[in-house]
Amino acid sequence: MISGKIFKFLIKRIAWGIVVLFTVATLTFIAMKGVPGGPFDKEKNFPEAIRINIEARYGLNLPWHRQYARYMVGIAKGDLGPSLKYRSRRVNDILAETFPVSMILGMLAFAFSVAVGVSAGIWAGLRPGRAADKGGMLLATLGISLPNFVLGTLLILLFSLHWRFFPPALWEKARSMILPAIALGFGPGAYIARLTRSSVIEVSGMPHVTVARAKGVSPTRVVVKHMLRSAIVPVVTILGPLLATLVTGSFVIEYMFAIPGMGKFFITAVTDRDYPLIMGVTLTYSALIVFANIAVDLLYGILDPRVEVE
């Protein structure tokens, strides 16, 4: 049941979200038009007459304000327009085909990072200063500082070329998803581990935990029931944006493992100057960030009754 307060909060946040997306679209339009070079600049030039035909076909000959209006009207209708690079396809179709792939990979990486991060964090947090804590946090620091392409390379090297457990790339069976998911999720997992650890240490000194222990509640129950609920709040804060980042794909990981996701378009759409595709990926990412943040704010209220929606 949604209370009136929450409903009002939701409406307000969604309205703000739309304003944010509109601003993002406008800024993206200005930025991409400001970059030198166009989608049809190629090493092999074609005659001017052909350039005129192409620009007319895609409305690139119109003044800026009219091109902007066209984009905005299209976006409002949910039509992101034709791709300028993939000339027989529309941006909506491209995103519809590639986003689910990035989403699966992102969810796997997300699950991996949360599962590993939270459990390692609790484990270390309950043993502050001991060898397990030090070792775990060293690994976490390594995970944060190791770029995912280095980790990906190492994983391929060991598990594909050396032991041949996994294919080095491609997106065929469940087996081919493991290495990219680990490479993608390891960094965030390490970050979550550090975050959980400090928060567990902080919570373990709190009066309600001491009372629970004094009452003779079993150690597992103390952790799960009394500590985790408040210890997890700082972690939840980053989960929304993290999920949005992971499910929209990673250029490096998709490139390295030859995965047909949308992550690569964050780079290639720009180098190709494929304006509608740049707009498409930027808006998808922004929309996910906006909605993930709303979801996180709602989740706060559930986890910590002291937090109230405003």
Next chain:
Amino acid sequence: MPLRLLYHRMGLHRYSKKPSGFAARHCPAATILLFIAISFSCGRVPSIPENAFRMNIGTEPPSLDWALATDSASIIVLENIMEGLTQFDNNMTPTPALAESWTISEDGKTYTFRIREGVRWSDGAPLTAQHFVDGWRRLLDPSTAAEYAYFLYDVENAESFNQGRIRDFSQVGVKAEDSRTIVVRLRKPLVYFPALTTFTATYPARLDVINRWGDNWTEPQHIVTLGPYRLKSWRHEYKISLEANPNYYAGPPPLKSVIMYMVEETNTALDLYESRALDYVSIPTYAIPFFKSRSDYRQLPFLSGYYYAFNTTRPPFDNPLARRAFSMAIDRSVLPKILNDSVVPASSWIPPGLLGHSPGIGMKFDPRQARQLLKEAGYNSPSSIPPITLAYNTNDTHKLVAENIKEQWKTNLGVDVHLDNMEWKVFLQLIKTNPPQIFRLGWNADYPDPDNFMAVFLSNSGNNHSRWANARYDRLVGLAAAEPNPEKRREYYYSAQRLLTEEDCVIAPLFFASLNRLVSPRVDKLDLNIMDILFLKRLMIKGGRL
């Protein structure tokens, strides 16, 4: 560095025979991962499909609409699912394909093609001459906005139609005289016209299919083709599967299927090849030394030239003597060394394998003479030369070459050239609007005729960014294009190339490129050629493993 190489460098191959306990002893994290690995692994070596050829085309084909396709990934697919009037053989001579024969009028301006009888599209419809007329009309129609419409500009009135100056297509010089005869009228004689009709953009079109499905007509469920293979499936950004066309006019190909992956990262493609998931990959220049001595390595020349062009309007290169001095101060023989023997040094412009290739032309390395030329140009000392910028697009190979040549100019002429690298599209914009004094460019053949290379530097060419216009050059290249006698043609090209690379020295050609590939031993009859056109209709898989 590809993983495999890294792997060898790190000495890890020494452990490859040891049990996996290595991980358990040395790396606790690896043990966890290993556990996941074991739980998922079922069979360690990927299964190799029989009678299927698996290759990497590097990227998603931007379009399989042959009127719009301009890139190599799309073209490699199209050349195996479609055909044109003519097709190159392995010597790059146009031979009959959908046209069984053709005749040329005495003035060299009218070509009459006779269509092969009994050719059927994949939906069973017979091929007619009208399909070609439809295809060419669509290519030239301004609303199609096809980049390669200019391939047909030498057909009478085609250019005017494409520019919207003529609306009536019947005035364009292509007609279906009957269901099997196409008559093409050119605005000037062109000896290489049958080479143009090999090109994907000139393929016949089925307007009924295109109109029915709109932009989606190239998807596997809609597309109608007539080549040796059919488009079976297309998972965008990932892979394309082709299957043998049982109704191909020359009989179905021996191979059952072709799988084309779109692996952009060359290291990944090499890893896949090494793990037997691919049968054919290209090798990046830096990795050549690691594969050079292997029996599955193949190298062959590629019709591709690489050059530095001078902006002939900006000092000091507004003076031909200065241009000659700079070209002469380059020792091109070092280039193969820095590029792992993947190139052939060049001082002339027409590549080997084409009529008119004359390696003797061009500025030969002579630092003393080069310094003398610079003095004659009025620059008595290096300090009197205005600051010079050499621009190239950001890329490892271009960087290697530029740094080497910068050093050579410093040593041989005493001139310090500033290097300026930039992103590709920014670079293209710059050389179009305000070319720097020196800039890098290359040219890959569209069709295997010297005209394709020489026409780049015509006064009205959109690819000539040197701001050099020379009526004599234009005349020589024009004469050569219309000259049926090979000897005379060669003479025209000889003089034109001397003008381009010696007398006026507009460009300093540096090298001709090569193709470097790994081909699995289970592959037989893979026809590699200097155009990098990959016809798979003869290809066979021997079976067995690497």
